[in-house]
Ligand SMILES: Cc1cc2nc3c(=O)[nH]c(=O)nc-3n(C[C@H](O)[C@H](O)[C@H](O)COP(=O)(O)OP(=O)(O)OC[C@H]3O[C@@H](n4cnc5c(N)ncnc54)[C@H](O)[C@@H]3O)c2cc1C
């Protein structure tokens with residue numbers, strides 16, 4: 001048998017759906033595994049053993065992209081405050097999407113479903129763009145979206161496809177050729193946990209009372225990188241949780257304890273990257289560019305192909321307040337591209353995976369990471385603060401250190 005069920009070990013399957021889309025007999029589907037990851041499954045009764053599914057699997061063979069091994073790197077902040085508020089970082093996604101929609105194109109990306117799973121959808125108007133905005137930190141179900149993209153492309157529509165690098169890789173192998181009317185945008189991706197983990201967490205915490213859960217919530221009081229979530233219940237109650245400190249899901253996410261085996265072995269983020277453009281959060285940018293006003297969020301953009309660079313260059317001047325080329329090295333470990341694409345996985349991952357199928361989510365988190373109190377940073381003594389200040393000065397210089405002290409004193413830290 002030449003099917004992906006035989007040639008691709010389940011743990012390597014990223015659920016990109018290229019095999020689902022290519023199968024001429026409709027014999028392949030995506031089925032959740034024990035931990036809820038969408039994995040390839042083959043109905044042997046329908047299969048004619050043509051081997052096409054294996055041929056397009058990016059886990060076995062990465063697509064040729066012709067993309068740059070040393071792309072230009074930019075910091076980007078959109079001009080519109082409303083876009084910044086609705087975006088995870090500096091609003092590059094919405095800015096690019098608006099450009100495509102204005103030309104009569106469509107945008108494909110990840111949206112919440114009513115049951116709090118995430119799936120790829122096609123958006124045709126600016127009014128619907130909110131569905132794709134903001135990061136949803138769980139694996140997006142691809143369904144038949146690749147076939148929809150192909151039909152749109154073959155029909156001559158302009159398409160911008162966005163997703164994790166493995167999803168962009170799957171689209172490329174599935175299409176098997178370049179389309180002038182296609183732009184691909186991959187996101188820098190730390191890992192995408194299964195929808196089952198998230199569902200378990202919210203169901204145990206809120207039952208059926210949850211109306212919305214917004215990762216990367218922004219407010220006027222907190223810096224963009226303070227990674228808050230905003231939770232709204234059906235009775236109208238709204239509250240925020242401040243990242244790993246008081247949200248269990250964020251705690252295991254940011255400790256990379258939910259990192260799936262295929263994410264640990266991620267082969268999609270080394271240079272050359274998969275998308276015409278790569279977008280992410282410019283973590284740590286203040287260290288390199290202390291003058292930059294980062295409060296509302298900063299995006300990192302990589303121009304991997306000429307096509308991507310053209311789209312980026314064509315962003316109208318009034319749509320951005322910062323668009324500046326910076327050294328590629330400033331991206332550091334983010335996206336793992338500079339480190340050959342290898343992702344990192346928390347040492348307690350196996351413990352968490354063992355526990356989460358047997359016990360409540362919160363208990364599994366404690367089993368893997370210990371009680372939350374232990375994770376709380378201890379209040380620094382005055383002596384430690386001085387030492388930290390000296391180290392900061394030595395590493396980053398006087399101006400950066402003074403900026404940090406000012407932010408701390410004014411409560412913006
Ligand atoms: C699972 C995941 C892991 C990430 N890891 C990192 C990281 O390690 N480092 C980093 O710099 N940035 C990471 N990001 C990207 C980052 O959080 C922002 O999405 C990115 O900076 C774009 O921000 P924005 O301000 O342009 O707009 P936003 O409006 O926030 O961007 C929305 C875009 O993200 C896509 N998207 C949202 N959720 C998903 C999903 N579940 N699967 C696929 N695509 C999705 C949408 O389709 C849309 O294209 C991650 C995002 C996700 C979803």
Ligand code: SF4
Pocket residue numbers: 004008012013014015016017018019020039040056057058059170
């Ligand atoms: S093509 Fe994608 S979904 Fe299919 S087996 Fe390979 S990685 Fe999994």
Ligand code: SF4
Pocket residue numbers: 002003004022023024025026027028042046047048049050051052053054
């Ligand atoms: S029919 Fe071909 S593409 Fe479909 S499952 Fe069988 S080998 Fe794979």
Ligand code: SF4
Pocket residue numbers: 014164165166167189190191192262263264266267268343
């Ligand atoms: S870490 Fe790699 S394999 Fe995992 S979702 Fe992101 S791009 Fe895909």
